[in-house]
Amino acid sequence: MPASYxxxxxxxxxxxxxxxxxxxxxxxxxxxxxxxxxxGIDTHGISMVPVYDQRRRDGxxxxxxxxxxxxxxxxxxxxxxRGGLGHSNARRAMELAVGKARTSGIGVAxxxxxxxxxxxxxxxxxxxxxxxxxxxxTSASGIQVAPTFGAQARLGTDPIxxxxxxxxxxxxxxxxxxxxxxxxxxxxxxxxxxxxxPGWLVTSEGKPSTDPREVSKGGFMxxxxxxxxxxxxxxxxxxxxxxxxxxxxxxxxxxxDPLHTRKPGTQDIGHFMMAMDPGMFRDPDEFRADVTAFxxxxxxxxxxxxxxxxxVAGDPERRIAAQRMKxxxxxxxxxxxxxxxxxxxxxxxxxxxx
Numbered sequence: 001m002p003a004s005y006x007x008x009x010x011x012x013x014x015x016x017x018x019x020x021x022x023x024x025x026x027x028x029x030x031x032x033x034x035x036x037x038x039x040g041i042d043t044h045g046i047s048m049v050p051v052y053d054q055r056r057r058d059g060x061x062x063x064x065x066x067x068x069x070x071x072x073x074x075x076x077x078x079x080x081x082r083g084g085l086g087h088s089n090a091r092r093a094m095e096l097a098v099g100k101a102r103t104s105g106i107g108v109a110x111x112x113x114x115x116x117x118x119x120x121x122x123x124x125x126x127x128x129x130x131x132x133x134x135x136x137x138t139s140a141s142g143i144q145v146a147p148t149f150g151a152q153a154r155l156g157t158d159p160i161x162x163x164x165x166x167x168x169x170x171x172x173x174x175x176x177x178x179x180x181x182x183x184x185x186x187x188x189x190x191x192x193x194x195x196x197x198p199g200w201l202v203t204s205e206g207k208p209s210t211d212p213r214e215v216s217k218g219g220f221m222x223x224x225x226x227x228x229x230x231x232x233x234x235x236x237x238x239x240x241x242x243x244x245x246x247x248x249x250x251x252x253x254x255x256x257d258p259l260h261t262r263k264p265g266t267q268d269i270g271h272f273m274m275a276m277d278p279g280m281f282r283d284p285d286e287f288r289a290d291v292t293a294f295x296x297x298x299x300x301x302x303x304x305x306x307x308x309x310x311x312v313a314g315d316p317e318r319r320i321a322a323q324r325m326k327x328x329x330x331x332x333x334x335x336x337x338x339x340x341x342x343x344x345x346x347x348x349x350x351x352x353x354x
Contacts, residue, residue: 002328003352008046009034011343011352015049018348019056019063021085029087036119037329040320041175043184044119047191047335052085052116053342060267061085061115067092075100077109078250083266086117086138094123094273098130101275110250111271116141120161121175121317127275128163128171131284135274136161139246139254141261144221145179148228148236151206153220154256157183158242163314165278166291173314178239180222186212191334199226246270 003011013030017023037045055061065084069077077096081089093109100107117123120136127134140156147154159182161175177183181200189196190212201209204218215221224235243255252270253260261267278287301310324330331339336352343350 002324002330004328005034005038005325007351008037008329008331011339011348011350012046012049014348014351015339015343015346016063018343018346019053021063022066025066025088028091029085032087032091032118032122034329035122037331038321038324039119039121039317040324041119041121041317042188043182046331046339047184047188048116048118049342050335050338051187053346055115055267059265060261062265067111069096072096075104075106075108077107079109079111081111081114081266083113084115086111086114086269086271089114090117090123090136090138090271090273091126093271094126094134094136094275097273097275098127098132101127101132101277102130105277105280107275109273110246111273112247112250112252112268113266114252114269114271115267116269117271119175120159121163121173121314123273124161124163124175125171125173128165128173130275131165131277131288133165133276133278134161134163135272135276137242137245137272139243139252139270140183141267141269142183142215143255143260144183144215145223145239146220148223148233151204155223155236155239155243156255157221158239158246158255160238160242164291165284165288166295170292170295170318171314172291172295172312173317175313175317176224178224178235178242180224180226180235183221186215186221188332188335191338192332193334242272243270245272 009030013026016026033045062083065082067079067081067089070080071078079093089111093111097107097109124134124136137160143153145155157177157179159177164172195210196212201214203209223232225232247254247270250270253268278284295312298312303309
């Protein structure tokens with residue numbers, strides 16, 4: 001039976017605390033992870049627990065680290081994550097960006113010495129909820145994607161998110177990988193021993209594969225577009241853009257560097273956060289009204305299938321969140337057992353019993 005949101009969140013907080021994370025950071029990180037699962041982004045919440053556990057035991061993530069501001073101007077900030085898990089680092093960076101945007105109209109914060117930070121959309125939403133435009137990008141740890149026309153992995157899933165305020169509670173919220181799917185969707189298939197749909201993966205020879213473990217055998221994830229004929233150069237170009245904003249700008253290790261994720265004591269992932277006040281250009285209420293009308297018009301588009309209405313970015317996740325808040329957050333049995341073993345090994349109480 002699915003666990004309630006509160007039980008789900010509390011279980012994550014107990015595990016993070018057992019790993020040595022300070023209480024405020026554990027609560028904040030658990031909130032961000034549970035937000036992802038609540039909204040149906042099952043690749044970036046509790047499914048990451050076994051991954052984080054392995055990385056901390058390998059000495060690649062310091063669960064006790066807390067971010068510090070290493071460099072700052074009225075409109076910018078460089079945050080040093082000091083080798084910690086990415087959620088607190090990214091939240092701190094977006095808080096700085098939002099604060100600067102409220103004062104100066106725009107705020108940009110970048111992060112180095114970080115790690116995986118969960119779902120990009122959470123941080124972009126922080127800006128939208130403050131009445132601002134938000135943009136977020138992050139480099140990735142896994143090198144799993146070959147550039148267009150390439151037969152060697154050079155890039156990661158390299159996600160990007162964009163948010164803008166609209167109707168209260170319904171901001172435009174785009175959160176996407178620059179690959180065909182997020183790596184976590186493939187990992188979740190592997191956890192349950194299920195095949196992946198065609199188009200997600202190719203072998204080292206470039207042939208289609210439905211094996212969720214294909215990448216570990218030398219194969220690749222496909223960039224957004226899938227093939228050169230399907231315009232995979234667009235996903236490839238967006239991925240390169242994300243790495244320039246996240247790593248080149250912050251000074252984090254570039255994904256093409258042989259030392260990527262191999263420096264002692266840190267994965268050195270880079271993040272990019274931007275917040276912008278539409279009030280620099282026009283009345284912010286008028287801006288919000290235009291975005292609201294734009295999104296509502298898109299939703300009113302005649303659907304090709306009456307059973308599948310047209311939605312805008314953020315709508316599907318909000319629908320899932322409303323349902324899961326009532327019925328609970330489902331976790332596959334294979335993943336649940338893995339998380340339970342991690343919790344027990346760390347000494348954290350196990351409360352996800354229903």
